[in-house]
Amino acid sequence: MIMKLVLLWVLGLWSVSGIDLSRSESFLSYLDEEVTMSPGSTTTLIVPLTLIQGAASKGAVCLDGTLPGYHLHRGFGSGANSWVIHLEGGGWCNTIRSCVFRKTTRRGSSKFMEKSINFTGILSNKAEENxxxxxxxxxxVRYCDGASFAGEGQNEANKLYFRGQRIWLAAMEELMAKGMQNANQAILSGCSAGGLASILHCDEFKNLFPETTKVKCLSDAGLFLDATNVAGGHTLRDMYEGVVTLQGVQKNLPSTCTSQKDPTSCFFPQNLVSNVKTPMFLLNAAYDAWQVDQSLIPSLADPHGLWRACKTDRSHCNSSQIQFFQVREKRYLVRE
Known part of the structure; x- marks a missing residue:
C-alpha cells in the first residue's frame, strides 16, 4: 500500500471568528458547509440532485426514510472514462435526540437537500481550478445517515433508519450502471465525516472494479483525534461510542480492526489506515478548528472560559496552551 500524509502546518486554520462551532445537538461540521449551499454564482457549475429511485426497495434510505441522492456531472474528452466520487461530510448523530433533530435537516432527509449545488474544488469543471x-x-454523494455511510439498523419508535452502509451500496450500484463500471481510473474522496467514510470504504470501492482499473482514495480532514480534552474527558470517543452503538456501525467495521480492538476504536481512522490495501492519500490540518472546538476544548470542558480567547485567536494562547496542542499533534502524527 502506498500512503502519503500531507499536514498543513497553519495555526491560523483554527483561528476562526464569526462561525458558531457549538452545534452539539447534531455535531454538524462546518468543514463541508460552503460547497453545499444554494448556488449563488452563475459562473460556477450548478449540478442537479438525482434521487436513487431503486434505493427504497433495498432499505437504503436516509434517517427519515426518504430516498438518498447524488449529483453527477459527466466527464468528457480524455476524462470520459475516469471518475471522482466525493462522499459528503457533515458530522454524526450519536443519540436518539440528535438523530431526530438531524432528520429535519439536509443531513438526514432528502426533503431538505438543495435541488442543485455548486461544483467547486475537486468537482470543478474549470481546468484552471481543477x-x-x-x-x-x-x-x-449526499450524506443523510449520520454515521459516515456505515450504519445498519433502525429505531421504530422514533422512525429512524440507520442505513448508511446500504446507501453506500445503492449509490455505487447506480453509478456503476451509469458507466462507472467502464472506468479506467477512479478516485474515492471525502471531507470530514465523508473523509472518514472514504477510509472505511476504500477497499470496498477498489473491489468494485477489475484489476486493470487504477483506483485510489483521498481522505480530506478525515482523521479524528482519540484525545483527552482539557478537562481530562474523552469527548469525541464518547460521541463515537454513541454513533457506533446506536447505528449498528460495528456490523460494518473491518474485521482486521475489530478482531483486535473495541468497535469504537475501530471508528477512529488512525486504527484503520494501516490495513487499507488500496493506495490512499491523507490530507489533514495540524490544527483543525472543528477538532479543537469539539474534541479538545468543548464548552463543557471549559466552564470558566479559560480557553475562550485561545480558541478564538491562536495569538492569545499562552505557552502551556500551545504545548497542549503540540503534544497532541505529535502523538497523532502519522508518517509516510
Missing amino acids: PDFYNWNRVR
Whole structure:
C-alpha cells in the first residue's frame, strides 16, 4: 500500500471568528458547509440532485426514510472514462435526540437537500481550478445517515433508519450502471465525516472494479483525534461510542480492526489506515478548528472560559496552551 500524509502546518486554520462551532445537538461540521449551499454564482457549475429511485426497495434510505441522492456531472474528452466520487461530510448523530433533530435537516432527509449545488474544488469543471479532474465524471454523494455511510439498523419508535452502509451500496450500484463500471481510473474522496467514510470504504470501492482499473482514495480532514480534552474527558470517543452503538456501525467495521480492538476504536481512522490495501492519500490540518472546538476544548470542558480567547485567536494562547496542542499533534502524527 502506498500512503502519503500531507499536514498543513497553519495555526491560523483554527483561528476562526464569526462561525458558531457549538452545534452539539447534531455535531454538524462546518468543514463541508460552503460547497453545499444554494448556488449563488452563475459562473460556477450548478449540478442537479438525482434521487436513487431503486434505493427504497433495498432499505437504503436516509434517517427519515426518504430516498438518498447524488449529483453527477459527466466527464468528457480524455476524462470520459475516469471518475471522482466525493462522499459528503457533515458530522454524526450519536443519540436518539440528535438523530431526530438531524432528520429535519439536509443531513438526514432528502426533503431538505438543495435541488442543485455548486461544483467547486475537486468537482470543478474549470481546468484552471481543477487541472487534474476537471473533465472526469464527477459525483457528490449526499450524506443523510449520520454515521459516515456505515450504519445498519433502525429505531421504530422514533422512525429512524440507520442505513448508511446500504446507501453506500445503492449509490455505487447506480453509478456503476451509469458507466462507472467502464472506468479506467477512479478516485474515492471525502471531507470530514465523508473523509472518514472514504477510509472505511476504500477497499470496498477498489473491489468494485477489475484489476486493470487504477483506483485510489483521498481522505480530506478525515482523521479524528482519540484525545483527552482539557478537562481530562474523552469527548469525541464518547460521541463515537454513541454513533457506533446506536447505528449498528460495528456490523460494518473491518474485521482486521475489530478482531483486535473495541468497535469504537475501530471508528477512529488512525486504527484503520494501516490495513487499507488500496493506495490512499491523507490530507489533514495540524490544527483543525472543528477538532479543537469539539474534541479538545468543548464548552463543557471549559466552564470558566479559560480557553475562550485561545480558541478564538491562536495569538492569545499562552505557552502551556500551545504545548497542549503540540503534544497532541505529535502523538497523532502519522508518517509516510
